[in-house]
Amino acid sequence: MIDGRGAQRRQWRIGLALATLAGVAAAGLVLWLVHDATIAAGFFGAAIVLAGVALAVAMLRRVDTPATAVEHDWELIRALVESSDDGIAVTDRSGRLVCANDCYENLFAGFPTPPSLPLAGDGGGQLAVAGRAAWRDGRATAALRGAVGAIDATITRAGQEQDILVWRFAHGPAPSGQPARFAESIDGTLGAQLGSAGVMAALVTANGHVLAANAVLRTRATGTPDGALTGEDLARFLAEDHGGTVRFISEGEGANPLRLLQIPLSGDDDAPILVVMVDVDTGVAGSAEDVEALLMLMPFGIALVDRDGRFVQMNQAFARAAGVEPGQLPVYPGDLVVREDKSAVADAVRRFASGAARSTDLAVRLKDHPDEPVALSIAAARGLGEAAVLLSLKDNNEENRLKREVAQATKMQAVGQLAGGVAHDFNNILTAIIGHCDLMLMRHSPGDSDYDDIQQIRANSNRAASLTRQLLAFSRQQTLRPQVLQLPDVVSEVSNLLRRLMGETVVLEVKHGRDLGPVRADPGQLEQVVVNLAVNARDAMLAKGNGGKLTIQTRSVPIAEVRRRGSDIVPIGDYTALEISDTGTGIPPEVLPKIFEPFFTTKEVGKGTGLGLSTVYGIVKQSGGYIFADSKPGQGATFTIYLPVHAASGQEPATLLTVPTPAARQRSSDLWGTGTILLVEDEDMVRAVAERALARQGYTVLAAENGEAALELLAGVDRPTLVISDVMMPVMDGPTLAQALRQLHPGIPILFMSGYAEEQLRRSIDLDNVSFLPKPFSVQQLAEATRDVLLAQQGTAAEA
Structure with a gap:
């Protein structure tokens, strides 16, 4: 300037x-x-x-007076607009296009000057009106349609002299999923195959603008295989004669007439349409063999029905989606659906066979999958010999499987959160029951009239505690001690126990693959997984009446198998598999999606808690793995567990919360101690038991119901020897209290107790010299944990 x-x-x-x-x-x-x-x-x-x-x-x-002529730096402006994902153009006062970005070029197949753009309907007129309004009001908008679908135009007056218009065109996302893949295939192998058969194919928008076309169509329409058709209105290249035949304008009036077939990819009004054209003289679709050859090339399910409603042809994709066995072509489309949908399908076929011009979608239920409605697209077919109606059916099996697995995972996560919360509260109750039983047993000796009753109460409480551990395992909230190990070692440790559990009629076979990668998991919990699955398999085989064979196999997982599972289910990576299969009665299809739910069981009342498989599911998930169940009724079941291969690193992740045991000091059997212990617990019954238990061991106990009360209690009191605190508390939780206490008394030892898992608490506790005691615990376990923490503290002080 x-x-x-x-x-x-x-x-x-x-x-x-x-x-x-x-x-x-x-x-x-x-x-x-x-x-x-x-x-x-x-x-x-x-x-x-x-x-x-x-x-x-x-x-x-x-x-x-400001200058009337302002020089604009168009190179700078273009560099700025090029960073936008929207199409942007700039015109001056005379209407001349002075700047535009690449997205604008892609939207409109070049650099036409607004408002003269290739738009559907009266889009150009609407844009011109909006442009005049922008000159007058400073800003205007317009809703348009182009080759890429809906386009939102915003026109803004700008510039130092307000002498330019900025045109912004925001378009919807490009076709995705099946239409996008089909557009690529038309430009690729499928388009070449169709072209070799003399078939011209194009994928167009609902308004007729070309998204993709094969080379034969481009050659016939433009005269060259490299002719630009994308974004153009296909109707511009076609002419209709008085007799109703269609021909290419570029070939003149003497050109061969064309037979045109439109196949909507779905019932949506805005969905892309497949346009197929053949020469009437050559008649690619003239015979049944040629029709079948053409249909076999289609990547989605297509079938042809005659005027009487009978099937004429059906491609493999349609047969696979409809569950039709090879060589068993049904007579009528209604034969594929459940009884309630037969009349709706028959009426739609009859209506389109009689000349209905538009297509429609019907939600129907196939006989093979009555619980999963599918979309059946119906359209009139012309110029295909006997065929009068075209049916299109999408193969939703894989999509429905993924939906079921996602819904199942979501449901299991919700149930797991509920189970974890219930287990946490139940652990508090069990802690109080077990603690009071221990205190009562201290006043009774064997032979007393109440001693056996108290022991029975304690035994039943411990049994209930094992149930809560299973709930925590299902909800992935139990405490794990992961180690780097080999799966064959785990199977070997438990194989002797399994042979005794299987009995005489069940044969146990163990196989191990080669070059297995190590995994990182809790060996005890993996053994529980193997035992639970083996016991269920044994019961299924004994129910069959003649025993059977249980096979346990470890193997490496090829990457192709992981891809077949789906990357949204199992991330791509290296896995080692543990496979447990049986020859029992199998799992019915209606039961298979529910087997991992807690308290779901098919066993008789009193013979199962319904927590075995849910525990397996929780342990596998908490270990970072994946479990799948495959079964056919009468042919047994196979459970496959994928565990990620552990990548060796410089150091293993440390466990933040442990109950330290001094390595150089022999554990003493004497649980008596001295010192002041600050006990913080919001549950009154747990606090009362813990206070009495610690006081009986010789400690001075200061009890508080929450963190704030504990800080008030410590005002004017000497430093406590140890702090024992619950983790989840109202007002102030345990980790917040620990940080406040460390500021007052640096290095003070802390013992956390909680009904939640240690792994779940690591994210909220980042302190050293912190120990953990899971609930429910007995008076003996509380005393031992207290002694171990104090002994470790003494050892640390001596080393210092």
């Missing part, structure tokens, strides 16, 4: 030069007329003064 001050200086110099010339001319004229040098000099000075005044006034006005 030009510097304004430099221009003004040049204009001043030019003005002064002109004024000087004018003064000289005036003085010369006066001297020639009157022959008086004094009068001529006066005229010369007056002319100079008047010219200077006039020039100054003019320049002052020019300074006050």
Whole structure:
């Protein structure tokens, strides 16, 4: 851009030069007329003064008035608009296109000047009206349709002189899923195969704009295989004769007539349409064999039905989606659906066979999958011999499987959160029951009338505690001690126990693959997984009546198998598999989706809690693995567990919360101790039991119901020897209290107790010298944990 001050200086110099010339001319004229040098000099000075005044006034006005011509840096503007995902164009006051980005070029197949754009309907007129409104009001919008679908146009007046229009075109996402894949295939192998058969194919929008076309169609429509069709209205290249036949305009009036077939990819009004054209003279679709060959090329399910409603042809994709066995072509479309949907399908086929022009979608239920409605697209077919109706059916089996697995995982997660919360509260109750039983047993000896009853209560409480551990395992909230191990070692440890559990009629076979990658898991929990699955398999085989064979196999998982499972289910990676299969009765299809749910069981009342498989599911998931059940009724069941291969690193992740045991010190059987213990627990019954148990061991106990009360209790009191605190508490939780106590008393030992798992608490507790005691616990376990923490503290102080 030009510097304004430099221009003004040049204009001043030019003005002064002109004024000087004018003064000289005036003085010369006066001297020639009157022959008086004094009068001529006066005229010369007056002319100079008047010219200077006039020039100054003019320049002052020019300074006050903005420049009418502003130079725009279009290279800079283009660099800015190029970063936008929307199509952007800039026009000047005269309507000339002066700048546009690449997205604009892709949207409109070049650089046409707005509002003259390739838009559907009266889109150009709407855009022109919006442009005039933008000049008048500063901003205007318009909803349009183009080759890529819906386009939202925003026109804004801009510039220092408000002398340009910025046109922004925001378009919806490009076709995705099946239409996108089909568009690619038309430009690729499928389009070439169709072209070799003389078939011209294009994928167009609902408004007729071309998304993709094969080379044969591009050649016939434009005269060259590289002709630009994308974004163009296909109707521009076709002409309809008086007899109703269609031909290419580029081939002239004597060209071969065309037979045109439109196949909607779905019942949505905005869905892309497959357009197939063949020459009437060659008649690619003239015989049943040619029709079948054409249909076999289609990647989605298509079938043809005659005027009487009978099937004529059906491709493999349609047969697979409809569950039709090879060589068993049904007579009518209604034979594929459940009884309630037969009349709706028959009426739709009859209506379209009689000349209905538009297509429609019906939600029907197939006989093979009555619980999963599918979309059946129906359209009229013309020029395909006996066929009068075209049916399209999408194979939803894989999609429905993924939906079921996602829904199942979501449901299991919700149930797991509920189970974890119930287990946490139940652990508090069991802690109080077991603790009171222990305190009562201290006052009774064997042989007393109440001793056996108290022992029975305690035994049943421990049994209930094992159930809560199973609930925590299902909800992935139990405490695990993971190690790097090999799956064959785990199977070997438990195989002797399994042989005793299987009995005489069940044969146990163990197989191990080669080059198995190590996994990181809790060996005890993996053994529980194997035992639970083996016991269920044994029961299924014994129910069959003649025993059977249980096979346990470990193997590496090829990457192709992982891909078949689906990356949204099992992330791509290296896995080692543990497979347990049996020859029992199998699992019915209606039961298979529910087997991992807690308390779901098919066993008789009193013979199962319904927590075995849910525990397996929770352990596998908490270990970072995946479990799948495959079964056919009467052919046994196979459970496959994928565990990720552990990648060796410099150091294993540390366990933040442990109950330390001094390595150099022998554990003492004496649980008596001294010192002051701060006990913080919001549950009254648990706090009462813990306070009495610690006091009986010789400790001085300060009890508080929450974190704030504990801090108030410590005001004016010497430093406690140990802090025992619950983790989840109202007002102030355990980790917050621990941080506050460490500020008051650095290095004070802390023992956390909780009904939740240690792994779940690591995310909220990042402190050293912190130990963990899971609920429910007995008086003995509380005393031992307290002694171990204090002994570890003494050992640390001695080393320091």
